[in-house]
Amino acid sequence: MDDITKNKILESCAKYSKNTLMETLSIEYIDVGDGFLKAKMPVNSKVHQPMGLLHGGASVALAESVGSAASMLFSNPETDEIRGIEISANHLKSKREGEVFATAKIIHKGKTLHLWEIKIEDEEGNLISLCKLTNIVMPKQK
Known part of the structure; x- marks a missing residue:
């Protein structure tokens, strides 16, 4: 995938994030390639649980956001909608x-179901959470 295509995809992801939870959590899409999409999120008091740690729900929101946006790479946004139908998460650190x-990263790309593995890592590459997301591709609702 060339840099122009990557930039267009990342700009599109940023556009779809305006006035959404992704903007609230400061999620930024930073890289894309064949079969993957990558995003980052700051860890600060906005995403902490009461003990001052990254909230598991914020990690799941990040995982579902990046996995759902990634499904759009294989869909037509003019005719299709993506809905997450199942997500699981193991918080490891x-x-x-x-x-x-x-x-x-795509595990299965069917006509109507996409299965994603989402690894959430820190700056040193330590695995924080491992998530699995199933999305359904549906005709766009009017």
Whole structure:
């Protein structure tokens, strides 16, 4: 994938994030390639649980956001909508500050179902959470 195509995709992801949870959580899409999409999210008080650690729900929101956006890479946004129908997460390590990076990689790309593995890692590449997301591709609702 050339740099112009990558930039167009990342700009499109940013556009779809305006006035959404992704903007609230400061999720930024930073890389894309064949079969993957990567985003980052700052770890600060906006995404902490009461003990001052990254909230598992914020990690799941990051995972579902990047996995759903990644499904759009294989769909036509003019005719299709993506809906997450199942997500699971294993939280393996805590994080208090800095950034986390979520990379969604396609496991199965069917006509109507997409299965993604999303690894959330810290700046050093330590695995924070491992998630699995199933999306359904549906005709766009009017």
